[in-house]
Amino acid sequence: MSPTIWQFSKRAITLKSSAIREILKVTERPDVISFAGGLPSPSSFPVKKIKQAVDDIFNSEDALHALQYGPTEGYQPLRTWIIDTINHREKLQLTVDNVLIVTGSQQALDLLGKALIDHGTKILVETPTYLGGLQTFTQYDPQYIAIDSDRYGLNPDLLTDEDARTASFLYTIPNFQNPTGRRLSLARRQKLAEKAIKNALLLVEDDPYGELDYQGQRLPSLISYAPNNTVYLGSFSKILAPGMRLGYIIGPTALISKLVQLKQAADLHTPSFTQYIAYEVIKDGYLLEHIPNIRKLYQHRCQFMLQQLEKYMPKTVHWNKPEGGMFIWVELPEHINTTELLTLAVNHQVAFVPGESFFANNPKRNYLRLAFVTVSEEQIEQGIKTLASLIK
Ligand SMILES: Cc1ncc(COP(=O)(O)O)c(C=O)c1O
CATH class of the missing domain: 3.40.640.10 (Type I PLP-dependent aspartate aminotransferase-like (Major domain))
Known part of the structure; x- marks a missing residue:
């Protein structure tokens, strides 16, 4: 291999790739049920409305400014x-x-x-x-x-x-x-x-x-x-x-x-x-008509995931009941390291984000983040069932 002709700066060397991005690479596999990415649901994207807006802009002088x-x-x-x-x-x-x-x-x-x-x-x-x-x-x-x-x-x-x-x-x-x-x-x-x-x-x-x-x-x-x-x-x-x-x-x-x-x-x-x-x-x-639809969709998915957690998780596992947003934070027994659990989970086609990367100092290793908005109800049930059996 030829020697590199550049020298990275200290800043570049210190920078680590985000754990989420690394995991997202794995979860692009269609066989993986991913609770990992923090992506909004594509079904919430107002595609028609955006298309109309682009048409309107291009049919006016605004096109040249845009x-x-x-x-x-x-x-x-x-x-x-x-x-x-x-x-x-x-x-x-x-x-x-x-x-x-x-x-x-x-x-x-x-x-x-x-x-x-x-x-x-x-x-x-x-x-x-x-x-x-x-x-x-x-x-x-x-x-x-x-x-x-x-x-x-x-x-x-x-x-x-x-x-x-x-x-x-x-x-x-x-x-x-x-x-x-x-x-x-x-x-x-x-x-x-x-x-x-x-x-x-x-x-x-x-x-x-x-x-x-x-x-x-x-x-x-x-x-x-x-x-x-x-x-x-x-x-x-x-x-x-x-x-x-x-x-x-x-x-x-x-x-x-x-x-x-x-x-x-x-x-x-x-x-x-x-x-x-x-x-x-x-x-x-x-947005006054659009945002309530997103809220409804996310609330529904959230409720469904909470029900599945209730149904499948052992009593030693705890989680919050969000009043909004896209994430549930799950606490496992202290001896479980969720980064290790992730490797096992991915082998069983399920992904989440291990909690440790969210701590600035003294990371706790027994937490994980579940995102529920880009997965279907069938995937939520299957994924939570698999995770629960791995934790057990
Ligand atoms: C708390 C928080 N801040 C900022 C961002 C970045 O969002 P944006 O798409 O606006 O850059 C995110 C993205 O998920 C986030 O969760």
Whole structure:
């Protein structure tokens, strides 16, 4: 073999491929029942509506703008739609200057990492947390401080004033969290916001699942309690289609301006084409009829998986009952290592995500994440039955 003519940077060497992506490769096999990927259900994609939007754009002068370079901040009508929606929902008075459109909220995490983390910078994360967030932040070499959570979400009583004062930010997913499916309680939202204000702590509120509340009863976001202390990340991935790669950041203008510079250096701007399409789809209130259908579909699948867990799992296995979102978090007896269990499960054509990659520090190895929205009822029953027999 010829010697390589490149030398990877330290950052590239430290970066590990995400466990989910590695598993997804295996689960592309059609014989595997996959509870692993965090993908939305393709049956929720509004294909006809998007096709109509594309036709409408191409039948108008907008076509030329949609195919042209655009401003880094994003397509103005889409930014206006976003800020009007958030202002109305959270009772805020933010302006379009508080919004930056990004290439999925994953890019928001990366830009925030670039803007706010130096080698050794303290950042606070709930534990467990989104592994894609950890993967992104880790590139910038922070010192993680993990805050425990329970069925009501992150526990603000465990956040010390000292940590709150000295950390660069606290990263949290308050609604139907990835991986646990938990929702931060109202009382804890208030308490966390109070602590943030008291200690001048920045909250990074990542909210891709907030609209997937089965009862349609959203709790107020952290940004509504602490607008000057919060950067709110939204995404169209779970309510329209993730392939459009559309997300947004809402935050104080001084921070947004810096993120705009960083985004300019990264990719100039989010594709004009998908921004025009999204705006055309949603501008007349389409999401108000579309989102309830997604909620219904996901609630149904969730209930079905919960029933199968009840039916097949041994008494030593525990799980939560999500009120929204796409995930169930399962706790196995302590002696079971779910990464080892995965190898066995894949040999029996079932996949899930082992819990350990969702911990910033001190991983717990007896948890796993089940995603229920891309599998049929027959697959759910078969898959849970197989998993239960392997655990037994
Ligand atoms: C908590 C969380 N944040 C961010 C993302 C990235 O989403 P997007 O498709 O908007 O980049 C995901 C994707 O699953 C997620 O679960």
